[in-house]
Amino acid sequence: MMRIAIHTLAAALALSVVISAAAPKFTSTWKSPAANGVTFSGKKVAALIISDDQSLRVSGEEALVRELGTIRLIQGVASYRMVPREELRDPEKAKGWYERAGIDGVVAMRIIAAETRKNSSPSMWTSSYYSSFWSYYGYGWSSVYVFNPGGNRVDRTAAVETLIFSVPKNSLLWAGVTELSNPKDAQDAIKDIVAATVKEMAKQGLIRNAPK
Numbered sequence: 001m002m003r004i005a006i007h008t009l010a011a012a013l014a015l016s017v018v019i020s021a022a023a024p025k026f027t028s029t030w031k032s033p034a035a036n037g038v039t040f041s042g043k044k045v046a047a048l049i050i051s052d053d054q055s056l057r058v059s060g061e062e063a064l065v066r067e068l069g070t071i072r073l074i075q076g077v078a079s080y081r082m083v084p085r086e087e088l089r090d091p092e093k094a095k096g097w098y099e100r101a102g103i104d105g106v107v108a109m110r111i112i113a114a115e116t117r118k119n120s121s122p123s124m125w126t127s128s129y130y131s132s133f134w135s136y137y138g139y140g141w142s143s144v145y146v147f148n149p150g151g152n153r154v155d156r157t158a159a160v161e162t163l164i165f166s167v168p169k170n171s172l173l174w175a176g177v178t179e180l181s182n183p184k185d186a187q188d189a190i191k192d193i194v195a196a197t198v199k200e201m202a203k204q205g206l207i208r209n210a211p212k
Helices: 002-020 054-071 091-100 133-142 186-203
Strands: 025-031 044-049 075-078 105-114 157-166 171-181
Touching: 025 186, 044 054, 054 075, 054 105, 054 186, 091 133, 105 133, 105 186, 133 157, 133 171, 157 186, 171 186
Parallel strands: 044 075, 044 105
Antiparallel strands: 025 171, 105 157, 157 171
16 A cells, blocks of 8 residues: 555656646847847858757757758758867857858857746846857856756756847847746757747747748
């Protein structure tokens, strides 16, 4: 009887994680006036996941490339395929790879919190760290956060910052923070947030859907 009770409790705990999982939601967003009239449709856009977890970077960037390319008429490029790993953290070395590849835009994602709510404001996104892609590039890699779901613990929240830059203009066009409750792992969190972000990009006019 005790064994049955233990198994029942374990199943209930596992089920509670699944039931309590929620779709990603944007807690804050900001759009630059410079984004008006800008569209990346038909252009090269790099996917960049800022993380020390290589498997997370690969899966997240590939998910973003697929979402952009298959549905949104964009030629997506995964940064891990373009920039050598040993040069990735250096803005000056990485810059050459993006420029030689003819990248028009970058969608950069970075985990900024877990289990705590962290809202961001336009005043932060207009700061010197964020206003240009290359100043943000070095700043982002200097503060990498590792998300660990921690087994069957419930009520965990991952917060992911997403920034969209114009590379030719070297300027921030759009920014947002997305929260996802009780993700199974970091890779699932990034994939869900990728889909939500690309939909938001279409909503803001930065991309358009492929014709059906």
